Amino acid sequence: MSLPAIRASLRRLKRRGEIADPYRGFHVIVPPEYRRLGCLPPEQFVQDLAAHLGEPAYAALLSAAEIHGAAHQRPQRFQVMMRTNRRPLRCGSVEVEFVARADLERTPTAEVNTPRGRLRVASPEATALELVGYADRCAGLDNVVTVLRELAERVDANRLVAAAALAPIAWSQRLGYLLEVLGLEVLANALEGHVRANARSVAPLVRSKPTSGARRIPRWKLAVNAEVEPDA
Numbered sequence: 001m002s003l004p005a006i007r008a009s010l011r012r013l014k015r016r017g018e019i020a021d022p023y024r025g026f027h028v029i030v031p032p033e034y035r036r037l038g039c040l041p042p043e044q045f046v047q048d049l050a051a052h053l054g055e056p057a058y059a060a061l062l063s064a065a066e067i068h069g070a071a072h073q074r075p076q077r078f079q080v081m082m083r084t085n086r087r088p089l090r091c092g093s094v095e096v097e098f099v100a101r102a103d104l105e106r107t108p109t110a111e112v113n114t115p116r117g118r119l120r121v122a123s124p125e126a127t128a129l130e131l132v133g134y135a136d137r138c139a140g141l142d143n144v145v146t147v148l149r150e151l152a153e154r155v156d157a158n159r160l161v162a163a164a165a166l167a168p169i170a171w172s173q174r175l176g177y178l179l180e181v182l183g184l185e186v187l188a189n190a191l192e193g194h195v196r197a198n199a200r201s202v203a204p205l206v207r208s209k210p211t212s213g214a215r216r217i218p219r220w221k222l223a224v225n226a227e228v229e230p231d232a
Helices: 003-015 046-053 061-067 124-133 140-154 157-164 169-181 185-198
Strands: 019-023 026-029 057-059 078-082 089-091 094-100 109-114 117-122 215-217 222-224
Touching: 003 019, 019 046, 019 089, 026 046, 046 057, 046 078, 046 117, 057 061, 061 078, 061 117, 061 124, 061 140, 117 124, 124 140, 124 157, 124 169, 140 169, 157 169, 157 185, 169 185, 169 222
Parallel strands: 057 117, 078 094
Antiparallel strands: 019 026, 057 078, 089 094, 109 117, 215 222
16 A cells, blocks of 8 residues: 555544554553543553653553552543653543653563563562652652552562662652651561662752752751651
8 A cells, every 4th residue: 555545644644533643652451441531541552662762661650550459549641651751642631741750761661461462561679669759750759659558569679679770769768767757667677778879969858949958867867858648
């Protein structure tokens, strides 16, 4: 077929809801069971989209936590970590949010099966660290703590320390404190040695807030400049 004929066929299929284009030049087949979405579920196409864009990527943050079984509230957008910032995309009722992390190839990941291939997902340990590092993308610290409480069942203490070594030290300082608040001392104790050996300065619990007058936690070299209350 000629290129104009292919484009015409795609337009016809799109009008019938059999094809969707989440991204310019990237099309997906929409089976009957997903016609109400107007697209494939994001976990079934984002890995192929990343390959189309020539970028490494993995499911991250609240979406990764949900995949690992911590689904307090279903995230409104499917969150994907990529190396560069990209605008969110919408395909039918499906929304995908891209979050930038320059060193994402260092992040420990796992692969899960979907009906249309394999999806890379941040490991439970990397997810815990990234939730704290990108709390502003995760509905704030209160929500992060709520998710951490559920995610902790999947987090291994030794793998957590290994993942922490590949992330900013301030993430470990914040995460260690939050694990302590939740009474998860096995995981908190695992991070304590890493923080003691590597933290050189006091980190704020919330990066965007002032630390003047904030309570200091010597164990974590942390300025607690916000109150944290897990959701019920």
